Amino acid sequence: MKKTSGMAQRQNSIIGTMAGTVNRTVEGIKCKACVLDARLRTMAAEPESGAATAEYAVVLVAATGFAAVLVALLKSDMAKKLLSDMISKAMKVI
Known part of the structure; x- marks a missing residue:
């Protein structure tokens, strides 16, 4: 049997x-790739789950903002005068 030198043993x-580290890294990458694949397959099977709720929330926030602007406009003196003029003209026609 051949004896190896101290330098060869260290190498x-x-x-x-290094080989062990590379093997662990490769196994970790494979595991993460499998998890990513499962997530992508789940998303492809149910692409819009939760999207409808978010869309409704955005629409409700926009509608509330629009309603607030309308209320502010209708409370202004100019809008009150305009509405009262329209109503009096309509009453004159009848």
């Missing part, structure tokens, strides 16, 4: 450590 040890 083999370093190479073994």
Whole structure:
């Protein structure tokens, strides 16, 4: 049997450590790729789950904002005068 020198043993040890690190990294990448694949498949099967709720929330916020602007406009003196003029003209026609 051939004896290996101390330098060769250290090199083999370093190479073994690096190989182990590479193997663990590859296994980690494979695991993460499987999880990502499962998530993508789930999203493809149910692409819009939760989207409808978010869309309704956005529409409700926009409608509330629009209603607030309308209320502010209708409370102004100019709008009150305009509405009262329209109503009096309509009453004259009848």
